[in-house]
Structure formats: structure tokens, C-alpha cells
Amino acid sequence: MLIHDIRALNDDQLLEELEKTQREMMNVRFRAATNQLPNTNLPRVVRKTIARLQSVIRERQLQAGN
Numbered sequence: 001m002l003i004h005d006i007r008a009l010n011d012d013q014l015l016e017e018l019e020k021t022q023r024e025m026m027n028v029r030f031r032a033a034t035n036q037l038p039n040t041n042l043p044r045v046v047r048k049t050i051a052r053l054q055s056v057i058r059e060r061q062l063q064a065g066n
Contacts, residue, residue: 001049006056014060018053021046 001017009017025046031037 001052003052003056006052009056011057011060014053014057018050018057021050021053025050 006014006017025043028037028043028046032040032043037043
């Protein structure tokens with residue numbers, strides 16, 4: 001997911017997407033541990049997506065004054 005796509009989401013959608021991506025990361029870890037992961041770059045991509053989501057959430061918190 002690209003940053004401009006993430007910024008287009010509202011706050012509730014951001015939290016939903018973060019939860020979904022964290023579950024995906026857990027599944028990717030399990031598949032990597034059992035050597036069932038065809039794309040070895042996938043954990044890195046998912047980690048970066050999680051970081052982008054968390055960054056946008058934090059930016060919005062700072063803008064709101066919390």
C-alpha cells in the first residue's frame with residue numbers, strides 16, 4: 001500500500017487496515033518458518049506497510065494536539 005493511498009483513509013479505516021496488516025504479518029512469519037513463502041521479500045514489504053500506517057496515525061494524533 002502506497003503512502004498516498006494510506007493518507008486517503010479515514011481514522012477508522014486506518015486502524016482496521018493496521019489490524020489486518022498485523023494479522024498478515026503473523027501469517028507471513030508462520031509461512032516463512034515452515035518454508036512455504038514463495039516471495040522472501042514479503043516480510044519486509046509488510047513491515048514497511050505497518051510502519052507507514054503507524055506513521056500516518058501518529059501524524060494525525062500530533063495534528064489533533066494529543
